[in-house]
Amino acid sequence: MIISQGGEKRVLQSAGLQVDLAVIGGGVSGTCAAITAAREGLKVVLVQDRPVLGGNASSEVRLWMLGATSHMGNNNRWAREGGVVDELMVENVYRNPEGNPLIFDMVLLDKVVAEPNITLLLNTAVYDVEKSSADEISSVKAFCSQNSTEYIITAPLFCDASGDGIVAFLAGAAFRMGAESKEEFGELFAPTKEYGELLGHSLYFYSKDTGKPVKFVAPSYALDDITKVPRFRNFNAKEYGCKLWWLEYGGRLDTVHDTEKIKWELWKVAYGAWNYIKNSGNFPEAENLTLEWIGTIPGKRESRRFEGEYIIKQQDVVQQHLHDDAVAFGGWSIDLHPADGVFSEKPGCNQWHGKGIYQIPYRSLYSRNIKNLFLAGRIISATHVAFGSTRVMATAAHAAQAVAMAAKICKDRKILPADVYHQGFITELQIALLRTGHHIPNVVLDDPEDLVGTAVVTASSELLLDELPEAGLLRPLEFSIAQMIPLKKGKCGTFSFHAESEEATELEVQFRVSEKSTNHTPEIILDKIILPVNAGRNELRLQFDVEMKDEAYAFVTFMKNPKIKLHFSNKRVTGILSVFNSINKAVSNFGKQTPPADIGVDEFEFWCPKRRPEGQNVAFKYEPGIDAFQASNITNGIDRPAAATNAWVADWNDENPTITIDWKETKTIKRIEILFDTDYDHPMESVLMGHPEHVMPFCVRDYVIKDGEGKVIFSKTDNYQTRNIIELDQPVNTKSLAISLVHPSADVPAALFSVRCY
Template sequence: MSCGRIVMGIWNYIKNSGRFNAACYTLEWVGSLPGKRESRRMDTAYLLSQEDVLRHTDFADGGFYGGWYMDFHPAEGIGSDEDNCTQIPVNVYAVPLRCLYHADFPNLLFAGRNIGTRREAFVSTRVMNTCGLSGQAAAALAWGCLRWGKSPATLAPEEVERIRQTLLREDMFLPGLSNQDPEDLARDAAVTASSRYQPEEGPAAGWFSLEQGGFVACPCPDEPRGRFLVRADAPATLQAVWHCCPLPSRLCPGQPAGEQSWRLTAGENWLDALFPSQAQGQYGMLVFDPAPGVSLALAERRAPGILCGRADAPEYRDSLFLPGKNSFYAPENVVDGCSRVWRQPHLWCSAPEAAPWLELRWDTPRTFDTILLYLDPELSMEIPSSRTDHWEDHHKFAARKGMPPQLMRDVSVQALTENGWRTVACCTGNRRRLLELSAGEAVTATALRLVCEKTWGDERAHLFEVRVYRQHR
């Protein structure tokens, strides 16, 4: 059966069945060529495999990342007797630059659906977002080849690392790689702030039913324990399994790491969560068994990096989970080298206040003209690149409504020069995750202060990373 006959048959049913109110509709456009989901892939210097995706292989030349399901479809298409779609959830994984070139063709790079993967990995890398990231990585690789006059296969390890650091600067996420840019002046600064957010015990702002189970995900604190509040209609036993992972998701919590259970009395119960030793340096996720009549307390304010929900529901909720002693939201996190949630939040979050500020201070004057701010556009949300009103159960995602409240909207930067403090850069109405602020000229100062004048709704400032550069000399 040809693709054209299938399209026209479906259109005939939509228009003439009487079920879709489409009698007066016309078919405006049909592609002249059928798109092949399993498109041709190149035989590159390295072929990403299923094992790399599932085991999250750590590549020395990791250049971008993926994270979509291993999304299999039958080769026969809609005429197949097999299941139309088989999706295996995966966690975030790295893709090496070697998947973008072949040693025998020194002047040719690949990006998009034709990068070098085996089929089992291709069904994850083929999606638009990952294809777009491969294009950014290929552009950075081309830049490196032009800079050093080499083909991709002959680049030295230190040159590959320079390309990866450039990608980091341009806001590519490379799992496990931290900022080592020697030109970033912020790395040598001492950091202070007007305040730091700390989740506090208080009444529940709402309740999340555990009748169908659920989870709480939290990075392992320095003191590996936490407390959370549940409410039980009657005496019961609550059981959960710990999982550990650098960055879990609702469908892929990580490796099992033991069980924990609690005896509940009727009413509210504060419970202790004891992180397993395997969780040190990464996330711990408590996955609760179904518990009829038991609900988990929700917090009034979001604690960045701490979430709860269910595997079969796209929405994440904010649990009233109180981690032990930790540095989750400390000011110095903005220069720890990581600008995304990975094992830890790596975030400065201020207390609720008017115009919170963060300050960088140097022992000796520094000259700069550019400030890069890596902000928080609610990275915990799983957001598709397109969305319709109807979703199949296996394609459920939360819809974003409006601007993310924790994104900084109005920002000013002040510098402490020999003539005192003065404003050197500002921005209003920001909608970007990576905000580049230019001073317009070289500024020599011993301190730099970022002031969050306004966000898109949150009373707190959220900031992952600050970088400071002298770009024009």
């Protein structure tokens, strides 16, 4: 029993924490940074001012986590982010293919609490910063509303992933808020003040069918005249959650300090919209629907952007500039919204895509004037225009992993964030990232510690893809269709396809490639053939007069003709896709991007895959066969398709697909890492959108590893993750390893991207 007579002023209970890295902000970026750093041996505190992790991806906001894949609506093939980002998304699809936001909360928490090096503080908000000098933070103060405790967190390194940049702001870090002029960075897409200088917040609602009529009485603060929303006719009884991304407001206000005011305005609109759906009489299908959930905090898009040594600009995104300190990538469109949001007469967004993914430099990930402060999430160093792309969650989290890995180098070498660049440790940083399955476009892993790099690698078989057989599946050419085929440098072989038509017609087939070999926008036509097509079944033999200048993907492109049906195959192979010149309005894809001439954005066509269970390949034969799946690919330093498949794929008929790694001398192996194919082309939206399977069809589920004497040293069943890390109980001394895989299915041959041994 406690009895206090009172009288004297009291102080809060206080707790001190000393860590290697303090990560402030538990959105997806902060979460990925914390996990990455903890796995590298750093002692980390993760401070989150909300009761759950995930930020805008959490159940509190319910926006899908996305990045460069952009709902498969752009030309960025195999562009899902790697490392911990990939691990989280694959895990979520495995546990949560329905897209339940509560389950995604669970996945994030589960991954964080599994790391003994992370101290997690939920419901804890930083409110003060102490500095040891004008340009260095010594500690931060935070308060937990649930246990009434003040935390004083001391660290040599801080990472601000808080969204509004609370630590960076309090510490005096240089920042920007609002849009730059066209003249400052030469950005032709820089918006006028009339369009707006800030993106607003959004707030969503969910509905549920109760099976019986439900009445709705609107609150007094609901918007009483829904026609004040120019796009009010877009509201309907079927769309809910983040499909209502355009329910946005606040771009004319202070998106930090006016957030509560913005929230109330969004509540007015959301409740007014639901009142309109339920009570206008225009939606009889809504009679049994109830309002199951409505957001209580808005999802923020933009506030402060902090200055690093390099500010990413429009040209970096569109022209895909290369940086010697590249550590991550982006690929979402430059996606700017009118500042008036839902009350604007303008379209809800203005998206302009690039032809491929772009590099994110390390110099944009730390403050230029606070020397021990990393930047992560949407606050990284970018102009307002470039921020339109870098701000999305998976892109931001991918860059945050680079911050965490840099923190490891800082600790080990007793240096500060900028020193990683200026003292020449970028290659070390890139190697450390790529080892984890992280991807950096145009950067190849050359790992001096990987024992496989000195071995001879052979396989029981290597797929020579000479045919994708027909499956009785016919599709009309309602859209132009292209089959992506990885080809090596040299003269093109002969293709054979089968088509059917009810009447005589003609078919134009083009041979296309991308201007850049690592892109997948087929904008260059090298040859075209016009073939007569007779009524009935036709064999089409194509010998294009082309020679590949470099190893790259070719696009055998069948131009639109609804009279013709092509045969498709049920066989799927790593790094092989069919793409369609179709439309995806959700990401402003109308088949072709035709920008105004004066905004600095390219004109090009969109060629995108279909989602499974569709997405079958065009059935074809190719002479002399596609030789793109060699065992040597597992040591080429690229762990996903890019200009080539970069994978070893076994022959369909190999009953025991095995890759063998031989050394001249005995090696001591403590750790084995294997990267499998979990379909980097699938965006794996974290919430709302369901997925047709919980394990990707290309992923090897079962495998066995044996040493040179045939002894089993490890076996795995029911694998579903990309990166498998095998820490051996006892080091193995051997001159050889054999890894035997089981084909994922009769229609998908076994494949893997890399094997590394340490």
